[in-house]
Amino acid sequence: MSAKTWLVLRHELIITLTRPSFILAALGLPLIAGLIFGAASWLAPDTPAGAVGTAAPSAAPGLKREGFVDYAGIIHELPPDLAQGMLSEYPDEDAALAALRAGEISAYYVIAADYIDSGELTYTNPAYTLVGTGDQSWLMKQVLTANLLEGDRARLERFWNPMNLEQRPLQADERRDMASPLAFYVPYVTMMLLYATIMMAGSLLMNSITTEKQNRVLEILLGSVHPRELLAGKVAALGIAGLVQTFCWVGAGYVLLRLAGQRISLPADLQLSPSIIGWGLAFFALGYAVYATLMAGLGALAPSLKEASQGVTLVIWPLIVPLLFIWAMAEQPHAPYTVALSLFPLTSPTVMVLRLSLGGVPLWQPLLALALLALTAVLVLRAVARLFHAQVLLGAQGAITPKVLVRALMGKA
């Protein structure tokens, strides 16, 4: 690294890290999030322990009184362990509705006369919400099944639990078990961190160049520094600033979770091996170099921050698309389309890290992806350095369109 690059790096880093807007974004946002989080926790009522997921009616502490209207004549007996009056029969819907309005019951069921054929069961419950809170219909399901099976307890027991399943895969299954939340969250968090850091640092770089271009500081700088030295210094400094911001946010998130009493207890079988961290850093460094340089190119091309911001959409699309399909890709990390995206240089920084954190990737694939990414980084750096000459930096370009961007990168701007 030349002395001038080092000088640019140091200057850019000090300016960025001491800027009030950076400090506000790095520390202020987690603080605001903490305050909101605290307010929401403080306002939320405590949920009684054991209120959810209790199968036996008599053991469910939050059970509410309900009624039913049985037009099909199916219910002859109620579970013996159900307390008296917890499920009351009404002759018709009007009587049940009157009881509901009088507050005697919290909800009621109507079993259709042709229930055996249609299966129609209507549950009138004013406390029901779209996410299923206030739903106690599992109790009616048990009662109906027990009555349809004529109260035969042995048969009922066999019916509720007809098999103890043991899985015998005949070959290693490459699909992930997405039933485990960890299988989703580990790659998801890795990918989001990478995306956020690249975006934050890249945006800082683009803003810095556009502003310096607008206020003509760049003219003075280019009088004594080579464009490539300037670009390299800025890319490195703002990459470090982006990492600092990410660490502040991750740290704040961890502290908030600890304060909320939810310790991050990682299961024993979860191992984030040093090799994955190493791969992650390598893909991050090169991915950042590609995207930050492209952003710098945008900053150089655009006449003002407005046009530069509009142009960002063109550049970040390859980063956004994998985010939309992260679930499908995490479930099938070795499907052809996932492999293709993990090798393609503009998507490999996120998709390959996702695949590596899931495991089972042949060594040649990350190596090839890294080589392609490094080649792209060099090519993009050269193309963007070409943009850093006075004509482009000082000339007035219009809006950034795909055509303008491609022509500029091809050296035809």
Add this chain to the structure above:
Amino acid sequence: MNRMWLIAWHEYAMRVLKKGFLLAVAALPVFVIAMVGLGAFIESTERDDRPLGYVDVAGALGDPRPPVAWARGPDDVGAARLVPMARFGSADEALAALRRGEIQAYYVLAPDYAQTRRVELYYLKAPGGNATRQFWSFLQVNQLGGLDPAVAERATAGSNLTVRWPEGTPGGAREFSPRTFLSNFLPMILAMANIYVLISTSSTLIEALVTEKENRTIEIMLTSVSTEQLVIGKVIGIVGMTLTLLAGWAALSVAAVWIGGQVFHLAILQNVRVDGGMALRMLVVAIPSLVLLSALVVALGITLSDAHEAQQTSGLFVLPSVAPFWFSMLIFQNPASPILTILTMVPLTALTMLALRLMLSAVPGWQVAASAAITALAAVGATWLAARAFRLGLLRYGKKLSLREIMGRSA
């Protein structure tokens, strides 16, 4: 008055009668359809319609009944998809069929199944969750040998559950079933569309107004219209543009639902019913919210001195619209919390908060009415503020107006 409508029409036509607007109308639905299509494609690559095999050496199932399609609850939008069952005399036969690709997996009932209920599942590639659910119901229905077949099938399939709120519930009568699944998300879809419009248009609109001010077009216009006519005309034009955009999306959504349900026979898009009462509750708050936001956009565009600043400030609108999402957990846990009522009344958070509450729980009618009234008052106030800021800031190019100056008596 005519001139005000002329300005409104000009503002509307300038933004709507352009290729870019048509693209904006088409872009979101095309994007959503592309995402859904890609999701469906990925789903179809995983779908396996080959039979499920089973081996019952001990004859525990006798002459088995076929599996039963399970009934649908309020959130089961897709119908059960059953695959054929293939019985094999031995595990070797089933294994050979699996290796030939004739079946997707096979289950082996242990010789002591009647006592232990032990079942082994063999596969090369794990079958989906539906396969296990189907085999589970297959075993269930075959535990009910002595029962009438119709009763056995009903016990296994379960109930087609429809949940209702009775008349007189604070949120009005409402139904939760597969056919109302989409309409229950209607408030959220409307709020999200509103946030999308805000994000995509507010900064452009503010910048356009700042530019008009910077290039002195406004001075020329003011030789023939009053400041109030100009500001109200612009607000009407922007509201009209947003409503046209939303109407365009609504029309495309209706077309997509019809095509999906009637042409492609997608279960989720069949018999879709829109709850008129809920749509009305959303609209009475959505329309004043739109007017309020348009007036604030005009006020900011007039108040600010340069386009760069305008772009940074437009984020101020988005934050209050998104903030209610942070309180989603509170809506599940304590729908009657005072903080939710307050946020439903605060004009800039009202629309999103109301959408979330309407979708997830009941909202008393008085709160909807109060929210609509407060937001409408705020919209009138913001329009007045915009006109006042405009009068004050007319000749002050390059200098910001402070709120104190706008509210003060010096105007």
